[in-house]
Amino acid sequence: MRGLFSFHVSQRFLRVWQRNFTVYRKTWKINFLPPLLEPLFYLLAFGAGLSALVGKIQYHGAELSYVVFIAPALIAITIMYSAFFENTFSSFVRMYYQKTYDAMMATPLTLEEIVTGEIVWGATKSVFATVIMLVIISLFGLIYYPHGFLIIPLAFVGGLAFGSIGMFFTGIVPTIDIFNLPMFLFITPMFLFSGTFFPLENLPIWAQLIASLLPLTHLVNIIRSLSFGSLDVSLVWSTGYLLIFFMIFFPLAQHAMKKRLIK
Amino acid sequence: MAKANKYSNTVVIRAENVRKTFGALTAVDSISFTVKKGECFGILGPNGAGKTTTIRMLYGFSPITGGRLEILNTDISQGLVQIKFRIGVCQQENNLDPDLTVQQNLEVYARYFDIPLPKARRKAEELLGFLGLNHRKPNRVAELSGGMMRRLVLARALINDPELLILDEPTTGLDPQSRHQVWERLNELRSRGITILLTTHYMDEAAHLCDRLVIMDHGRILVEGEPLKLIRDHVGHNVIEVNEPNPELRDYICSHNFGYEDLGHRLIVYSRANDALFHKLSEEYCREGCVFRMATLEDVFLRLTGRELRE
Ligand SMILES: Nc1ncnc2c1ncn2[C@@H]1O[C@H](COP(=O)(O)OP(=O)(O)OP(=O)(O)O)[C@@H](O)[C@H]1O
Ligand SMILES: [Mg+2]
Numbered sequence: 158m159r160g161l162f163s164f165h166v167s168q169r170f171l172r173v174w175q176r177n178f179t180v181y182r183k184t185w186k187i188n189f190l191p192p193l194l195e196p197l198f199y200l201l202a203f204g205a206g207l208s209a210l211v212g213k214i215q216y217h218g219a220e221l222s223y224v225v226f227i228a229p230a231l232i233a234i235t236i237m238y239s240a241f242f243e244n245t246f247s248s249f250v251r252m253y254y255q256k257t258y259d260a261m262m263a264t265p266l267t268l269e270e271i272v273t274g275e276i277v278w279g280a281t282k283s284v285f286a287t288v289i290m291l292v293i294i295s296l297f298g299l300i301y302y303p304h305g306f307l308i309i310p311l312a313f314v315g316g317l318a319f320g321s322i323g324m325f326f327t328g329i330v331p332t333i334d335i336f337n338l339p340m341f342l343f344i345t346p347m348f349l350f351s352g353t354f355f356p357l358e359n360l361p362i363w364a365q366l367i368a369s370l371l372p373l374t375h376l377v378n379i380i381r382s383l384s385f386g387s388l389d390v391s392l393v394w395s396t397g398y399l400l401i402f403f404m405i406f407f408p409l410a411q412h413a414m415k416k417r418l419i420k
Numbered sequence: 421m422a423k424a425n426k427y428s429n430t431v432v433i434r435a436e437n438v439r440k441t442f443g444a445l446t447a448v449d450s451i452s453f454t455v456k457k458g459e460c461f462g463i464l465g466p467n468g469a470g471k472t473t474t475i476r477m478l479y480g481f482s483p484i485t486g487g488r489l490e491i492l493n494t495d496i497s498q499g500l501v502q503i504k505f506r507i508g509v510c511q512q513e514n515n516l517d518p519d520l521t522v523q524q525n526l527e528v529y530a531r532y533f534d535i536p537l538p539k540a541r542r543k544a545e546e547l548l549g550f551l552g553l554n555h556r557k558p559n560r561v562a563e564l565s566g567g568m569m570r571r572l573v574l575a576r577a578l579i580n581d582p583e584l585l586i587l588d589e590p591t592t593g594l595d596p597q598s599r600h601q602v603w604e605r606l607n608e609l610r611s612r613g614i615t616i617l618l619t620t621h622y623m624d625e626a627a628h629l630c631d632r633l634v635i636m637d638h639g640r641i642l643v644e645g646e647p648l649k650l651i652r653d654h655v656g657h658n659v660i661e662v663n664e665p666n667p668e669l670r671d672y673i674c675s676h677n678f679g680y681e682d683l684g685h686r687l688i689v690y691s692r693a694n695d696a697l698f699h700k701l702s703e704e705y706c707r708e709g710c711v712f713r714m715a716t717l718e719d720v721f722l723r724l725t726g727r728e729l730r731e
Contacts, residue, residue: 167501172532179528180519256515262481263509263577264532265501420442420482 166273169266173274174281176257181282192235192286196293199231200224216356228299229384230353232290232308233315233376236283240316241344243279244323245336251275252327258418272414276324276407280316287312301386308380311396315376318399321406328413347373352381372402430457431493432584432615433478438487440473440639447473449639450487460606460616462626462633464721467730470639471619472512475588478617479509492583505533508582512589514569516561522548522572523557526579533580540579547575550605567598574602578609585609587618591625603628623718637725647717654723655679655715656692660701663709669701681723690715690723 181188204224211223251257258271287309294300300308326339350364351373357365368374375395382392433455440448448470455461463471476482477489480500489496491503517525523544530540548554551571556564564572574590590606591599599622606629610616620626626633627647634644643650656679662669665687673680678697679690691697698712 169532169534172534175531176517176528179524183519255518256513257517259481259511259513260515260517260529261532263479263504263511264529265504265534266532267501 165267166269167267170270170274170277172266173261173271174278177275177278178281188285189289192239192289193293195235196228196231196290200228200294200297203227214356215358224297225299226356226381227354228294228297229381230351230377232287232294232312233351233373233380234348234353235286235290236312236315236376237319237344237347237373239283239286240279240318240320241323243282244275244320245327245339246333248275248279248324248327249330249333249336252418253333262418268415268418269411272324272411276317276320276410279320279323280313283316283319284309284312300384304383304386304388307383311376311379311383314396314399314403315372318372318402318406321403321410324410325406325413328410328417347371352377372399375399431455432457432459432491433461433617434488434490435474435478436488438474438477438489439485440470440477440482441485446639448477451634451636451639451641452487453634453641453644455615455617457615458610458613459631460610460618460629462630463617463619463636464621464623464626464633464717465619465636466725469636469725469730471636472588473639474636475509475586475617475619479507479586480504505580506582507584507586508577508580510573510577510585510587510590512592514566514573516569516572516576518561520561521557522553522559522561522564525561525572526576529576530579535580543579543581544575547578550578551575552601567594570594571598571602574605582614584615584617587616589619589621591620591622599625623716623721627717635721635724642724643720650720651715651717655719656690657715658691658695658698659713659715659719660689660691660698661711661713662687662689662701662706666705669705672701672705683727688719690719 208223213220214223214226215221216226258268261271262268291300291305291308295302295305322339322343326336330336330338350360350368351371352368353373357368357374360368375398379392379395382389431454433453435454436452437450438448438452439446439450451470451474453461463474465471473482477484477496478491480496480503484496492506494503496503517528520528526544526547527537527540530543531537535543548557551574553568553571553575556568561569561572570590570593574587577585577587591602594602603625606616606618616629618629630647632644632646633650634641635650636642643654645653663686665682670682670687673687673689679692681688681690689697689701695712698710702710702712
């Protein structure tokens with residue numbers, strides 16, 4: 158375990174970020190498309206389709222239309238998926254197939270800086286996607302401002318947390334197919350059971366307790382509160398909860414990558 | 421090729437009893453060598469000899485298991501990042517960035533060295549010209565031939581004007597034209613005072629480029645020296661190869677204490693003297709299938725490392 162918490166990261170990690178940004182810019186039109194279209198699809202499906210079936214929803218004692226309820230969750234889900242995808246599949250391809258990290262390690266960059274740059278980049282992708290989605294969803298009048306602006310830095314915090322978790326898996330999976338495991342056992346349950354598509358109050362107490370441990374639950378809570386224009390102390394607690402995930406998984410990711418790549 | 425005397429005595433690489441183990445396997449077994457400023461130093465050895473492992477330790481990719489390693493007067497365990505600013509590395513694998521164009525590969529790589537963009541542009545331009553890749557600037561890496569990729573890797577290794585260039589099989593997969601072009605470039609770099617350390621499986625390349633070299637096997641250094649001197653010391657001046665040797669010839673060679681190797685269908689005789697032995701052999705023992713040629717580094721290599729296939 159020597160060196161688990163001792164790493165030195167200079168600001169040169171930004172070089173790794175810049176490399177990914179250079180590639181992103183080359184295909185920006187394609188990169189912009191999913192966060193642009195996804196909320197439209199969801200809002201159409203849930204707003205026009207499912208809404209009629211569901212009707213109004215009870216949330217914290219207030220009555221909301223279903224679209225109002227799920228729109229903030231869509232943003233939270235996107236934050237999770239953007240960073241997690243980037244730091245699992247995309248990072249793995251760069252590390253394993255393209256040997257990008259090997260090439261970088263022959264330069265002044267250290268592995269810690271490479272891993273840091275990748276995770277910060279994953280969080281950045283969360284931010285990009287969030288901004289695009291915010292614009293779309295705001296057009297439907299579903300976000301309350303100026304509170305809504307806080308969602309942008311939160312996307313970064315959430316991206317760091319989910320990206321670090323993803324990077325940790327990148328450090329330990331033997332092959333790229335194995336990512337299906339954390340996807341199926343961790344990401345998909347969160348996608349469904351984090352108060353995303355129905356209020357957690359509908360679940361039995363024990364399930365609510367488990368759900369309250371999931372990082373996505375907290376991200377959904379914050380973004381939903383902000384979208385509705387409410388600011389309270391639970392936001393601080395939930396943001397802190399995400400930061401704790403980041404602070405646990407960031408060193409774990411560093412350690413796993415070191416074990417994997419330094420031979 | 422004995423140019424060693426014109427170099428200063430500044431040591432660029434000093435390896436002392438450097439070791440590397442992977443579990444039970446000792447990949448590099450206490451090797452020591454020094455490379456002086458301006459020198460071209462070669463590491464030869466069969467597959468699995470430990471060349472790449474040695475090189476990876478040199479640029480800090482692999483931590484050393486034991487021993488001491490000093491690059492540019494800095495202990496590698498102290499100032500690795502500072503060392504890496506001053507060296508250029510061409511790894512054995514072509515790990516160019518497939519998401520980027522040729523030009524971008526150089527510019528993005530330059531950024532890793534904190535080189536500002538205008539300077540990186542100028543440098544990229546110069547290096548693409550230097551390695552004959554000017555017309556390929558906008559291409560994606562996947563559109564290059566293997567030889568072009570290799571040259572681009574070499575260009576990339578030069579982006580930071582390194583004082584020491586570390587090349588792991590720089591010309592593997594190149595056609596003869598490209599190979600000679602790369603040799604010319606490397607000679608040019610050396611005349612500018614850049615120190616080069618390279619590995620290669622081409623003996624003619626090593627003989628052509630290296631001032632000094634080592635031959636490694638099983639993680640150990642077998643010999644070290646100037647190519648010509650190694651040939652003289654371990655093989656001699658000339659070699660006689662006899663195809664399908666008859667028993668009388670074998671007896672003659674055995675009884676006269678010549679250095680030789682018996683490969684069954686082929687007999688290789690290392691003759692230290694002139695061509696008298698060849699004339700005797702070809703007249704008395706074999707009318708045909710008998711060849712007289714100059715000794716090469718390949719003879720030294722095969723003689724020292726044996727002829728069996730490696731892993
Ligand atoms: N990461 C590793 N883990 C375990 N063993 C390794 C590792 N890297 C190299 N080896 C072993 O160390 C030995 C030396 O390998 P190395 O790559 O240094 O050889 P080489 O001289 O470069 O060979 P080649 O000419 O084929 O490139 C080999 O037996 C190899 O299998
Ligand atoms: Mg090798």
